[in-house]
Amino acid sequence: MNWPDRNSDWEELGLGPDELTLYEALLAPSRPASLAALGQATGLPSARVATALGTLTDQGFALPPAPGDALPSAVPPATALRNLIRLRQAELLGRSARLEMFSASVDRLAARLPGGLPDERSSGIEAVRGQEAIAARVRALMASATSELTLLDRPPYASRGGSGTPAPLAVADLVERGVAVRVVVDRDGFDHPGRVRGLNELADQGVSIRVARDLPTKLIVADRRVSLLPPTDTADPTASALVVKDAMLHHVLVPLFESVWDRAMPIGPGDQGDVTADDRELLTLLASGLKDEAIARRMNVHVHTARRHIKRLLRVLNAETRFQAGVQALRKGWLTS
Template sequence: MGATMTLSLEPLGLGPREDRVYLRLVDLGSADAGSIARDLGLTPDEVRDSLRVLTERGLTHQDGLRSQRYRALSPQLALPELIRRRRADLVRLQTEADQLAQDVGSALTGGGAAVVPLVGAAAVHDMCARIQRGAEREVLMVDAPPYFDCGVQPNPSEFAALASGVSYRVVYHSEAVVAEVEREAMRGYIAAGEDARVNAQAWPKMLVVDGSIAVIPESSTHPDPERRLLITSSSIVDLLVLQFESLWERSTPVEAAGRLEPQPDADHISERDRELLMLMAGGLKDRAIARSLGVTERTVSRRIQELMRRLDADTRFRAGIRAVQEGWIAS
């Protein structure tokens, strides 16, 4: 056989390297990993890995237990059985997917289980987006760790919901606004109409829509961002709303730039100082504030002392109260 043979084993769950190794072995009849590696410009270890996978799938076999040489089974003999197995796997996967969709659909319409597990980042993202798109009145959210491996994720569904008149109240954990890009995203939501607060002890992560449906972590002791629970039980959702309201009352409001007007007789305060005071009032320590603002901890400590002096406050708590009284941050 010539070098013009082409075959893609990707539909069977194999990769381009396995394609090349299998075709080369078909061409040679039998060979060891070293000679195939030289022919294909691969390392012997890479070829051995591919041969192991191909052998497990029944496409190649060793000449003997002690032999280092491999032979390829004829495509006419090996591929039909693999294709049959793959087809059966896909049919089973479709059946399971249909059942899951039915279960989730029943939960959303009130006809199924009160608690439905969501497993995997895609399932969590899809469900959170879906219930937000169905919001009619209000969305409550606690943005807290743990996060997916890629960090805090954007929420385009929120902009669409806000534009349609749905209100959003969000409590951010300090880790949700530690980076400038994340604070900038928060400002974008606030500018679009979100009512935001910050609390260094914000917990647990949650999403509650119209007081009737919620998504929360599966475990409170070992939360996994890719394992959540969809809650439709009215009594459980009512408890989550109460927990959110309690957290909301203990959290510090975040105002959009320019939304607060300084008092006529108040000293001027920069937006940077306003942000620092907001984070401080939210319970963040100097180190977390420094990470959030991208400055050193010493700079934060020095600036807080200066602001406390200007506010004539001997404690951070009193500084927070005076900052509210002076109109520097919202109450």
């Protein structure tokens, strides 16, 4: 069996080069019968063989040795991958549920914190009240970033022209200063015509953008040291945001962003070739899993027009299905991988 895609995707599943080499050997019809023979067949020293076999067993790609056997038995790849995906999904759902509970308590916690107390900032949690004060703190937090700014962006959005993402000029300034900007946008935020194009413009400026469903909260993190949780109800003029510097809470919020980022679908510029802005917008919408009717609404065209564009893209990409079109678009750099 050959493994043409030995890359970081396998490492994210917990399998490095040693594990893949041993897994291939265990799957072979005439597999070695002992640890020594397995090491000789793969060219790996015994210590690395033992470590890699333990990893394969822990990750569900191998079963412990049966009575009388010296080696674990390989689990078929399709079964192992399905089980691992279910396990990772369960872990993400559990973490998301815990963070959803934390997000729901933000407003209640903020209401209990009297604004402006002298010891408020030293406590690690600061309540910021009022739309103008919150907007000012967001600008200050963004300006303070020196290495990285990360955002979770979901509706509802502020009614005053707010898209929930940083203004292009502000983001351009951050990128020019060498700040890495990563944004995950909730799919439900693609409600207004032209919004996807705006996100692609941000991507053109060097912002890394991904799309995911059911984001548990809004979140802004600067340099992995200061977090801001915007209010749930952006229309409430008395709503509060929380600025979190407390280490215990912060160690929850940063992993939250990373777990959402890992499961999100990338969008971005790449090598444009003959792709147009409309094509990129359509590919992004297809990647987010929207139906034809929803895509037409986002692009402000009739559903029949949207379907014609989809069929044309399938022909251009030599794809029979939308999934294949997404894969081809990734390979061409029309969507970032």
